Amino acid sequence: MTALTVTADRTKFLRLALAADAVVTxxxxxxxxxxxxPVSGLLGPEAGLLREIGIFLLVYGVGVGLVAARPSISQxxxxxxxALNIVWTLGSVAAVVTGALGFTTIxxxxxxxxxLVVALFAELQITGLRKARR
Numbered sequence: 138m139t140a141l142t143v144t145a146d147r148t149k150f151l152r153l154a155l156a157a158d159a160v161v162t163x164x165x166x167x168x169x170x171x172x173x174x175p176v177s178g179l180l181g182p183e184a185g186l187l188r189e190i191g192i193f194l195l196v197y198g199v200g201v202g203l204v205a206a207r208p209s210i211s212q213x214x215x216x217x218x219x220a221l222n223i224v225w226t227l228g229s230v231a232a233v234v235t236g237a238l239g240f241t242t243i244x245x246x247x248x249x250x251x252x253l254v255v256a257l258f259a260e261l262q263i264t265g266l267r268k269a270r271r
Contacts, residue, residue: 148210151265155205155218158258159198165251166194180244197221215266222259226252 170191173184204214229252233245
């Protein structure tokens with residue numbers, strides 16, 4: 138087995154965790170951007186805010202995808218992705234608890250469910266980073 142194969146095998150889990158994050162984030166961003174008005178009616182936050190969040194999520198998803206696709210994954214870049222995922226998780230919970238974004242009941246459930254998914258991505262990425270270091 139060559140060193141390249143070993144390196145690729147050690148980063149496979151991390152790459153998959155990053156790629157899944159990128160896809161889910163990008164799809165979520167597209168939905169918020171393309172369907173802001175009906176999603177606003179369902180979830181509560183204003184359509185303009187959902188469009189802005191959609192743009193952010195699209196850009197973020199592309200960035201995470203680029204980190205996953207690099208021949209050599211930057212540990213620093215992965216740490217930034219993990220940190221931003223944690224910030225998103227905490228921010229989502231805070232937005233629900235404070236009522237700052239005017240979530241409907243469905244919106245509050247969605248925001249917490251989304252926060253759990255993002256927290257899971259962060260945990261998978263932490264695990265992947267540890268596996269890649271071995």
